Amino acid sequence: MKFSRIVGTGSYLPEKVLSNEELSKSVDTSDEWIRERTGIRQRHIVADGQYTSDLALNASLQALDAAGIHADDLDLIVLATSTPDVVFPSTASILQEKLNVRGCGAFDVQAVCAGFAYALSVADQFIKAGTCQNVLVIGAETFSRILDWTDRTTCVLFGDGAGAVVLTGGDKAGLHSTHIHADGRFQDLLHVPTGVSKQYNEMFKAQTAVQMNGQKVFKWAVREMSALAIKTLEENGLNADDVDWMVPHQANFRIIEAVASKVGVPMERVVVTVQDHGNTSAASVPLALDTAVRDGRVQPGDKILLEAFGGGFTWGSALITM
Numbered sequence: 001m002k003f004s005r006i007v008g009t010g011s012y013l014p015e016k017v018l019s020n021e022e023l024s025k026s027v028d029t030s031d032e033w034i035r036e037r038t039g040i041r042q043r044h045i046v047a048d049g050q051y052t053s054d055l056a057l058n059a060s061l062q063a064l065d066a067a068g069i070h071a072d073d074l075d076l077i078v079l080a081t082s083t084p085d086v087v088f089p090s091t092a093s094i095l096q097e098k099l100n101v102r103g104c105g106a107f108d109v110q111a112v113c114a115g116f117a118y119a120l121s122v123a124d125q126f127i128k129a130g131t132c133q134n135v136l137v138i139g140a141e142t143f144s145r146i147l148d149w150t151d152r153t154t155c156v157l158f159g160d161g162a163g164a165v166v167l168t169g170g171d172k173a174g175l176h177s178t179h180i181h182a183d184g185r186f187q188d189l190l191h192v193p194t195g196v197s198k199q200y201n202e203m204f205k206a207q208t209a210v211q212m213n214g215q216k217v218f219k220w221a222v223r224e225m226s227a228l229a230i231k232t233l234e235e236n237g238l239n240a241d242d243v244d245w246m247v248p249h250q251a252n253f254r255i256i257e258a259v260a261s262k263v264g265v266p267m268e269r270v271v272v273t274v275q276d277h278g279n280t281s282a283a284s285v286p287l288a289l290d291t292a293v294r295d296g297r298v299q300p301g302d303k304i305l306l307e308a309f310g311g312g313f314t315w316g317s318a319l320i321t322m
């Protein structure tokens with residue numbers, strides 16, 4: 001049996017930082033409200049002419065460098081995003097061109113904030129099946145481009161960024177299990193009402209930005225992420241004490257705390273980066289993972305529990321040995 005293992009991580013945040021203070025000059029909010037309700041202190045915003053594929057490229061180059069793998073040796077690129085550069089081709093194809101490689105498969109996965117869990121799960125299947133040896137998995141977003149910057153209930157929460165990992169096949173288990181779920185009944189609670197097909201309908205024309213029922217999403221996120229995290233541990237015959245680090249989706253510090261408490265992992269073993277970049281959707285889990293790898297918290301051999309929740313609703317998890 002072949003297993004996949006993470007052999008390199010990388011991440012990238014755009015240069016421009018937008019602090020809560022700065023944001024409160026243009027929208028009716030305050031640093032105090034944002035910090036108390038979400039834990040967010042600032043977010044990063046892409047520059048004009050900088051796209052999701054550019055953020056993905058920076059994160060990917062770091063991950064490939066850390067893995068010691070050349071882009072030519074990739075068999076597949078799977079990129080999770082809800083903010084692709086263009087309608088088509090896929091941002092994964094654009095990234096492939098920017099990496100200056102040819103021929104390997106490249107496609108996008110769309111599962112909003114759970115996108116990285118989905119992409120990791122897909123990549124894992126290709127490696128386990130023996131179809132691919134080296135797979136680049138990325139979560140990259142430019143959510144600043146789909147926000148209504150006058151809507152304080154959403155614009156304070158999100159930011160731009162990218163995270164990437166290189167997965168390689170081998171005999172030693174790295175990814176023990178991945179789990180993905182969706183429930184399409186709740187799409188109206190967190191969505192962008194327009195798109196390619198719907199934009200031609202007059203009724204939806206003005207609704208081009210993220211809309212969210214924050215309180216309902218909050219409750220579902222806590223409930224489903226904690227239930228799935230517990231199930232993931234059970235399926236692997238483990239309990240919370242066996243987890244070295246929990247790396248959750250970085251949407252809101254209160255959600256992270258509530259899930260950790262339900263699962264039984266103390267906050268000292270939870271990676272929290274939401275304060276530095278807000279909710280970067282599909283990028284948030286690989287960004288947090290890379291941060292903890294680079295600052296030395298996550299060490300080879302550590303057991304990591306990843307989890308995420310997003311629009312759709314979609315949610316997912318993975319249990320990993322680094």
Ligand code: UT7
Pocket residue numbers: 028029030033034037038113152153156157190213214215216217218221249251252255279281309310311
């Ligand atoms: O990635 C997955 C997707 N996202 C999430 O997981 C986010 C889930 N939801 C949340 O994180 C939280 O629900 C929010 C951070 C969005 C909101 O926090 P909350 O504690 O649920 O606040 P609330 O919506 O109950 O609003 C409380 C008050 C309201 O005023 P009133 O009605 O009490 O007078 C809001 O109008 O806060 C007001 N408010 C704000 N005030 C200042 C809402 N947004 C803001 C704001 N600044 N930015």
